[in-house]
Each structure stands twice: as structure tokens, then as C-alpha cells.
Amino acid sequence: MKKTALVLILLITTIMNAQTPNPTSTVDVSGEGVVNVTPDEVTIRVRVENTGKNTTVVKQQNDRTVNDVLAFLRSMGIENKDVQTQYVNLQKNYEYNTKTYNYAANQSISIKVRNLSKYEDIMNGLLESGINRVDGVSFSSSEKTRLESQARKKAMLDAKQKATEYASALDQEIGKAASISEFQQINNGPQPMFRTSMMVESDASGGQQTLAPGEMEIKVRVNVSFYLY
Incomplete structure (x- = not known):
């Protein structure tokens, strides 16, 4: 009786393992998230x-x-x-x-x-x-940390969408992420609106607006590997 029960357990385990996907292939994509903000x-x-x-x-x-x-x-x-x-x-x-x-x-x-x-x-x-x-x-921007967090989420969603599109073209599906890495930029800060080296010879007159902050980008890029089923 005990032998029969042991064989039955082994059989069930074998069937479950056979039904559980164990992917070894991955689809590797990059994602980008951008948030625009007015500098303060x-x-x-x-x-x-x-x-x-x-x-x-x-x-x-x-x-x-x-x-x-x-x-x-x-x-x-x-x-x-x-x-x-x-x-x-x-x-x-x-x-x-x-x-x-x-x-x-x-x-x-x-x-x-x-x-x-x-x-x-x-x-x-x-x-x-x-x-x-x-x-x-x-x-x-004083909100740089919070905006970077938003950009990261957008980058991950962008990567997931790309991976899904690649997999669906092959009648397959993506699974959990196997690895995630963030692209490290040399300068992740805002670019100057103007940069000059000038000699100042006279005092500036008051009552004028001489600064145009415009809009800056907070950009994050990620590389993600998804399991492919």
C-alpha cells in the first residue's frame, strides 16, 4: 500500500513538472520613459x-x-x-x-x-x-527624484510592450523579467538653455526679463530580459 502511494506521488510530481513551463529563452528589449517639466x-x-x-x-x-x-x-x-x-x-x-x-x-x-x-x-x-x-x-527641477521615479515606470511599461509585441508575432508569450538594468547616462541633469563666457562691462538695467527656462526632459532608459514561453 505504501509502495503504491509512493508511486502515485512520484507520478503526480512528474505530471506537474511536465505541465510547468521552464523557459530558457528570453527576449531582450530596451525601454524609455520621458517626463517633461518646467524648471524651477x-x-x-x-x-x-x-x-x-x-x-x-x-x-x-x-x-x-x-x-x-x-x-x-x-x-x-x-x-x-x-x-x-x-x-x-x-x-x-x-x-x-x-x-x-x-x-x-x-x-x-x-x-x-x-x-x-x-x-x-x-x-x-x-x-x-x-x-x-x-x-x-x-x-x-526640485522634483527630479519624483520625476525620475515616474520615468522609470514609463520605461518599464515601454519595455514590456515591446517584448509583448515581439512574442505575439511568434505566437508566444512573455513571462517574468529575468534581468533589469538601467542605462547610466553621463549627465542625467537638464541641459543649459544657454551657456556663454562673456565679459561684463556695465551694470544690467532692471525691469527686464532675460531668463527663458523653457522645458526640460527627465529621461530614463532600461534594458530588460523577459522569459519567453
Whole structure:
């Protein structure tokens, strides 16, 4: 009796294994998810430069201007975490025409403005504080993490739809995902609306709108392998 029961269990197990698909083939696809958003933040890159014959004087001039710039930014409510020195440089230059040397002091500062309505006032104030070069601006969104999550879901749905279409053309079906990988982009941030390096010779006039943030893309790409039945 026990032997008969054991044979019956083995028979049922064999039948169940035969009926359970065990796919080894996969269909590999990529998916892309895009979310469009209007930027609500801007990063301004400015530079302070001074030149002269005396290194101490040049450095002191630069330091005074930078101090004025930082004081102005604090007065505008810009937090310390949003102001970063990119580099400080003091170099010796040879003038071929006069056969003499001069010195140039440079300091680059990156400023993140989290309220675009303050952009004009901040830019004008920076010019009045003594900055003499604007290296460019770049836009971003405070909702980037949440929007990336949305883009990932869209990318997965896009990949699933592609895999389903491939499988149905072969009268087959897709199963669970065997592997998922996200395409790593070098720069996943927003592209600058403009980027320029210009010498500022005069103060900007107020009452004008000079910033056009436009719209930026949050894009995610994934590679997915689905089991094929």
C-alpha cells in the first residue's frame, strides 16, 4: 500500500513538472520613459577677476569683491549650501609688448537659485557687487527624484510592450523579467538653455526679463530580459 502511494506521488510530481513551463529563452528589449517639466531652479556660474603688477594687491582686490558677493547673496536669502567656490587661481603672465609681468587673480563661484523669480535681482546685485564674468547658467527641477521615479515606470511599461509585441508575432508569450538594468547616462541633469563666457562691462538695467527656462526632459532608459514561453 505504501509502495503504491509512493508511486502515485512520484507520478503526480512528474505530471506537474511536465505541465510547468521552464523557459530558457528570453527576449531582450530596451525601454524609455520621458517626463517633461518646467524648471524651477537655476544655477549661475560667475567669476571674479582682477589683474595688476602686485600679487598682494591683486589678491586683496579679488578677496574684497568675493566678500561683497557672498554678503549680497546672504542678504538675498541664498543659503550657504547653495553657494560653492569652484576654484581659486592666481597666476603670473608675461606681456610681450612691454616685456613685463603682471598677475591675475580668479575665483569662480557657483550659485543655486531655488526661486526663479529672484533671478533678475540676484544677477543685477552680483554685477553691482563686482563680478565681471558670467560663465553660464543651467536649469534643474526640485522634483527630479519624483520625476525620475515616474520615468522609470514609463520605461518599464515601454519595455514590456515591446517584448509583448515581439512574442505575439511568434505566437508566444512573455513571462517574468529575468534581468533589469538601467542605462547610466553621463549627465542625467537638464541641459543649459544657454551657456556663454562673456565679459561684463556695465551694470544690467532692471525691469527686464532675460531668463527663458523653457522645458526640460527627465529621461530614463532600461534594458530588460523577459522569459519567453
